Amino acid sequence: MKTNKIDPASGQPYVLVxxxxxxxxxxxxxxLRREGFEVRLVKDGKTLLAxxxxxxxxxxxxxxxMPLKDGFWALQWLKxxxxxxxxxxxxxxxxxxDEDLTRAKELGAAEYFVKSEMSVxxxxxxxxxxxxxx
Amino acid sequence: MKTKKxxxxxxxxxxxxxxxxxxxxxxxxxxxxxxxxxxxxxxYSAKDILGKSMRQIVPKYYWPDLEGVYRSIRHxxxxxxxxxxxxxxxxxxxxxxxxxxxxxSADGKVIGASTICxxxxxxxxxxxxxxxxxxxxxxxxxxxxxxxRWGLEVLLRDELEHLPPPTADFLRRLYRDNQRMLxxxxxxxxxxxxxxxxxxxxxxxxxxxxAVRRVTRELRQFAQQQRVHVRTIARAGLPRGVVDPRxxxxxxxxxxVNAIQYSPQGASVRVSVSATASxxxxxxxxxxxxxxxxxxxxxxxxxxxxxxxxxxxxxxTGLGLYIAKKFxxxxxxxxSVTSKLGRGSIFVCTLPxxxxxxxxxxxxxxxxxxx
Numbered sequence: 001m002k003t004n005k006i007d008p009a010s011g012q013p014y015v016l017v018x019x020x021x022x023x024x025x026x027x028x029x030x031x032l033r034r035e036g037f038e039v040r041l042v043k044d045g046k047t048l049l050a051x052x053x054x055x056x057x058x059x060x061x062x063x064x065x066m067p068l069k070d071g072f073w074a075l076q077w078l079k080x081x082x083x084x085x086x087x088x089x090x091x092x093x094x095x096x097x098d099e100d101l102t103r104a105k106e107l108g109a110a111e112y113f114v115k116s117e118m119s120v121x122x123x124x125x126x127x128x129x130x131x132x133x134x
Numbered sequence: 135m136k137t138k139k140x141x142x143x144x145x146x147x148x149x150x151x152x153x154x155x156x157x158x159x160x161x162x163x164x165x166x167x168x169x170x171x172x173x174x175x176x177x178y179s180a181k182d183i184l185g186k187s188m189r190q191i192v193p194k195y196y197w198p199d200l201e202g203v204y205r206s207i208r209h210x211x212x213x214x215x216x217x218x219x220x221x222x223x224x225x226x227x228x229x230x231x232x233x234x235x236x237x238x239s240a241d242g243k244v245i246g247a248s249t250i251c252x253x254x255x256x257x258x259x260x261x262x263x264x265x266x267x268x269x270x271x272x273x274x275x276x277x278x279x280x281x282x283r284w285g286l287e288v289l290l291r292d293e294l295e296h297l298p299p300p301t302a303d304f305l306r307r308l309y310r311d312n313q314r315m316l317x318x319x320x321x322x323x324x325x326x327x328x329x330x331x332x333x334x335x336x337x338x339x340x341x342x343x344x345a346v347r348r349v350t351r352e353l354r355q356f357a358q359q360q361r362v363h364v365r366t367i368a369r370a371g372l373p374r375g376v377v378d379p380r381x382x383x384x385x386x387x388x389x390x391v392n393a394i395q396y397s398p399q400g401a402s403v404r405v406s407v408s409a410t411a412s413x414x415x416x417x418x419x420x421x422x423x424x425x426x427x428x429x430x431x432x433x434x435x436x437x438x439x440x441x442x443x444x445x446x447x448x449x450x451t452g453l454g455l456y457i458a459k460k461f462x463x464x465x466x467x468x469x470s471v472t473s474k475l476g477r478g479s480i481f482v483c484t485l486p487x488x489x490x491x492x493x494x495x496x497x498x499x500x501x502x503x504x505x
Contacts, residue, residue, distance in 0.1 A: 023281035031288055094276045096323065098334065116280030116316050120287040 012038040013058035013131035018048040018074060019092075020066045027120065028061065035124050037131070045069030049077050052084050058131045061123075062109075064093040064100065072103065079108040088130040092123060155251040158237065163188040163204055166246065175253055177223035188249075193221050207236045207247045220251065229258045275319055283312050314449060321453040325436065328460050335378045337465050342375040342382070342414050342485065343368035343407045349386040350405065353394065361399040364390065368407035375414040375485040381461045382485075388454035389418040389481050395448045396422030396479075412487055413467070419480040425473040433471055434459040442475075458483070 013036075017028045020043040032039045040057075042048045046069040052060065060078065064071035071091065078084045088110040093100070096114040104112050111126055149156045149167075155175045158167035164187060168180040176183075176191050183190065192200050196218060206213055213234040219227050230251050237246040286309045294302055327333050343366070350357075350364045357364050375382070393403040401421040408415050425433060429440040437452040459469045466486045473479035 021277055021281060023278070023285065027281060027284045027288060031284075031292075034292065094273065094280060096320075097327070116276045116283065117320065120284040121291065123284075 012036055013127075014038045014040070014055065015059050015061060015127065015131070016048060016052055016057040017041050017061040018043070018045065018066060018071065019061070019063045020044065021063070024063075024115070031120055031124065032127070035128075037127065043067070045071060045074030048074045049081075052078060052087070053081070056083055057087055059127060060087055060089045061127070062089050062091050062093075064091060064095050064104070072107065075104060075107045075109060090126055090130065092118075155249075155253075157188075157249040157251065158246060159188055159249065160246045161204065161208060161244065163200070163247075165190075172251070175222075175228070175251065176220070182223075191220050191222075193219055193227060203234055204247065207234060208244060210236050210238075210244050212236065217254070228253055228255045230254055273323070276316070279312060279316050279319070283309070283316065286312060318451050321451045321457075325453050325457055328457060333381075335381055335461060335464055337376045337378050337486075339374040340377050340379045340382060342377075342416065343372055345379065345382050346386060346405055346407055346416065349383060349390055353387070353390055356391070357394050357403075360394050360397070362394045362397045363402040364394065364405065365402055366405050366407075372407060372409050372414065373487050375487060377465050377467075377485055378461070385458040385461055385483065386416070388458045389416075389483065392450075392454065393418050393420035393422070393479075393481070395450075396420060396443070396446070398422065409487070414485045414487060416483045416485070417480055418483075419478065421478040424475040424477050424479055425471065426475055427473075430471060430473060434469060 015032060015037045017025070017032070017039060019025045019028060019041065025041050025043070029039050029041055040051060042051055044066045048060070048062070049069075062071045062075060066074075071093065075089055075091070078087065078089060085108070089108065090111045090113065091104045091109045092113045092115050094115050096117070101112045110130060113123070113126065149169050152169065153171055155172035156167075156169045157165060157172050159165050164185060165183055166185075168178070168183055172183075173179050178190075188200060189197060199218065203213055203216075213232075216232045216234070218230060218232060220230050221227050231254050232252075233250045235248050235250075236244040237248050239245045286305055289297070290302070290305055290309060297305070324333075346366055346368065350366055353364065390403065390405060393405075397403055397420045403421075404417075404419045406417050406419075408417075423442055423446065425440050426442065429442075432438045433440065434455045435452075436456045438456075439450055439452040443450065455469075462469050462483055462485065467484045469481065469483050471479055471481050
C-alpha cells in the first residue's frame, strides 16, 4: 500500500486529516507537524474529498462522525476515484462497534482505530507505516 | 364438603382479583377461562374470547412456539417466566412474561393448561431507555476524554524536559485518572452491548487448557509486577468446551486478573481445568482478602463491588464478573464462588462440553433463542 511517497515539493509526507472536534484537530496539527508531516485539516467529508482531488495526499486520517458528509461517505468516494483509490485511509474514530469496523474495512480503510483506545504515539506510528517517513 | 367449596371460592376470588392475566385452556389451546385482568390486558371481554383459540392473542410468527409449549404441557411440563410477545384486540403487540402450567384432573391426567401472563412492555421500554442512555452518555464522554488523553500524552512526551517536576508529576496523575475513566467507559459500553445482544458470541469446540495457558502467558508480566505466581493445572487430553474463543479469553482474563490483583505479594494463584461427564470445570483459587458471606450473592451483579474491595487499593468497575457470568450463562454454563474472609476465594466456572439443547434447536431452525 506504500504508493504515496514523501511529497517531492515539501520533502514531507502530506497528510489530510478529516476531524471536526476542535481539541483533536489541534493535537493532530501540533503533533503531526512536530513529527515531520505536512498537515492539512478539514472538518467534513465533502471538503476532504475536494481537497484530496486538488492535491493527492500521502495518507488520510478519517473521523467517521462529521457534519455535511460523514466519514463513510468520504471513504466510499475516495475509493471510487482513480487518482485517490490507492491513498491509504486510516479511520480514527470513537465508533467502536464491530459493524462500523466491518463496514469501514469493506469500503477499503487500511486501518481502523478507536481513538480513545489508542495513544497519540500509536497514531503517529501507524501513519509512519503508511507513508515513507521513518 | 363446605370446606372444599370454601377453598374453591377463595381460589376463584384470587384468580378474579389478581393483577396478572390468568387464562385457562384445554389441550388443543381452546380458551375456557379468562379473568378480568386478561380482559384489561388484551382488550377482549370473556364473552368475546371464550371458546376461541389461544392463537387469537399470539402473533402469527410465534404459533410454532405455542405448539411447542402445548407439547410440553401434554407431557406434564411447566414452563416458567417465558418472555415472549402477545397481540391485543386492537392489533398492537405487547411484551409479556408467561408461566404455563399443566392442569390435571383428580386422577392426575393432564387436561389443560393455565397461563399466567404479566405485561412487561413498560418495564422493557424502561430497560431499553436505560441502556440506550448509558451507551449515548458513554459515547459522548469518550470524545473529550480521548482528546485529553492525547493532549496529556503530547505534554508528557514532548514537553517533559521543560516542565518542573511537580507539574510533570501532577500531569502523570491526571493521565492515570484519565486512563481509569476511559477504562470504565469501555467496560460500560461493552456491558451495554452484551446486554443488547450486540456482541458476537458464537460457541464452537475450543481447547480450554490451551486458552487458559494463553491468558496466563499474556498476564505473566502483570503477575510478576504484583509478585504473584500463577500456576495452571490441567491433565492432558481433556475434552473441548463449546464456547466462543474470544469471549472465553475475556472471561478467563477477568477471573485471573481479579485473583492476581487481590492476592498478597508472594502468594500463588491456582488455575485448574478438569472435566465431568457433561462439563468442563475451571477453578481459579487465590489466597487474597476473601469476600464476606453477605457480599457473595451480589458479587456477579452489574457494578457491584464488595465494600472491602472498594476500600482496597485495587481499582475496578464492578463489571468484569457480571460480563463473565453473562457469557458463561449464554453458553449454558455457570459461575459460582466460595470464599473465606482473610483466606481467599475460589471462582468456579463450568462450561458445556456440547451445545445446550435450546441453542441446538435454535441453530437447527435458524431461529434466535427466546430469552
